[in-house]
Amino acid sequence: xxxxxxxxxxxxxxxxNKKSLKCEQHMGHRAMYWYKQKAKxxxxxxxxxxxEKLSINESVPSRFSPECPNSSLLNLHLHALQPEDxxxxxxxxxxxxxxxxxxxYFGPGTRLTVT
Amino acid sequence: GENVEQHPSTLSxxxxxxxxxxxxxxxxxxxxxxxxxxxxxxxxxxxxDIRSNVGEKKDQRIAVTLNKTAKHFSLHITETQPEDxxxxxxxxxxxxxxxxxxxxxxxxxxxx
Numbered sequence: 345x346x347x348x349x350x351x352x353x354x355x356x357x358x359x360x361n362k363k364s365l366k367c368e369q370h371m372g373h374r375a376m377y378w379y380k381q382k383a384k385x386x387x388x389x390x391x392x393x394x395x396e397k398l399s400i401n402e403s404v405p406s407r408f409s410p411e412c413p414n415s416s417l418l419n420l421h422l423h424a425l426q427p428e429d430x431x432x433x434x435x436x437x438x439x440x441x442x443x444x445x446x447x448x449y450f451g452p453g454t455r456l457t458v459t
Numbered sequence: 460g461e462n463v464e465q466h467p468s469t470l471s472x473x474x475x476x477x478x479x480x481x482x483x484x485x486x487x488x489x490x491x492x493x494x495x496x497x498x499x500x501x502x503x504x505x506x507x508d509i510r511s512n513v514g515e516k517k518d519q520r521i522a523v524t525l526n527k528t529a530k531h532f533s534l535h536i537t538e539t540q541p542e543d544x545x546x547x548x549x550x551x552x553x554x555x556x557x558x559x560x561x562x563x564x565x566x567x568x569x570x571x
Contacts, residue, residue, distance in 0.1 A: 375557060386548050386561035387503060394557055434502065446491045446552055448559065450502040 347371075348451035350435050356457045359425060365454045367418040367435030374440040376418040377448065378410060381432040387450075393418060394440055425458045432456075461486065463551050465562030473570050478539055480547055480565045483531040488554030492525060492532050495548045495561075503548060507534070536567075544569045 348369045357363050367376065375394050379387035392400035393412040407429075409421040418435055435451040462485040472478045484492075490511040495503035509516045509523045509532065516523050520539075525532040536543055549562040 377558075384564070386564050389558055392557055400556060400558060440557070446559075447493065447505055447508060449505065450495075452502045 348435055348437055348449050350433075350451035350454050352454055353452065354455045354457075356459060357422065357425065358459055359427075361425075362421070362423045364422065365420040365433055365435075365456075367420075367437075367451055368416055369437040369449070369451075370416055371437060371449070372415075372439075373437035373449075374415060375438045376412065377436040377438075378418070378420050379434040379436065379450075381434055381453070387434055391420075422456075425456075427458050430456055430458045461553055461560050463549060463560045463562040465549050465565060467565060468563065469566045469568070471568045471570055472539055474539055474541065476539055478534075478536045478543070478567055480534045480549065480567070481531060482533070482549035482551075482562050483529075484551040484560075485530070486551065486554055487527075487530060489551040490554065491552035491559070492523070493550050493552075493559065494523060494534050495550065496545045497548065497564075498545045506547075539569050541569050541571065543567060 351366045377392050378390040380390055381387045389402050390404045391410045396412045407424050411419040432453045432455050434453045436448040438448045465482045493508035494506050496506045497503045507518050507521050507523050509525050520537045522535045547565045550559040552559045
């Protein structure tokens with residue numbers, strides 16, 4: 345199984361709402377990632393978890409809060425978002441290490457609209 | 460700083476012709492260079508990758524070349540087909556961290 349799944353596929357939320365994005369992989373990967381992608385732009389790294397610990401936070405505003413409950417799951421908690429946060433949010437996973445296993449596999453994404 | 464430059468931003472080729480996309484990177488210690496294809500509304504999909512101990516890699520109609528001295532790498536697609544139309548992103552793994560940096564993308568269109 346080389347699939348990363350994400351839920352929901354689409355999400356519309358108001359600026360005062362609290363919502364969560366979910367990501368799951370069953371490939372035994374130990375690194376998981378959150379990316380944000382705006383239209384016609386490359387994916388922009390937000391967070392990296394390595395062995396269930398946060399290893400990289402790319403200076404993301406605190407209204408985005410990641411969580412890694414176990415090695416297969418990754419959540420992104422959203423609170424008090426702004427309209428400019430509307431984007432495609434992509435989850436990815438990879439094996440850990442600097443040699444083989446660098447390949448990142450992406451989920452289908454959650455299309456988020458903040459109203 | 461961390462940077463991957465990608466050219467061209469758009470590319471239109473006749474079906475059956477070849478397409479070439481070029482990228483340069485700034486971190487001389489980068490050791491892994493993947494290429495992703497993203498169709499409209501879909502996820503980025505890894506199509507080929509190359510590691511720094513290899514100069515060229517081929518998979519059917521797709522090939523990637525790496526010049527470590529010049530710090531650039533290229534994607535070559537031969538005998539292009541309509542289904543090759545997509546946005547292609549190059550990327551480079553940053554040596555000092557467990558992350559990859561993406562190029563800005565190339566929108567490839569195949570003319571029938």
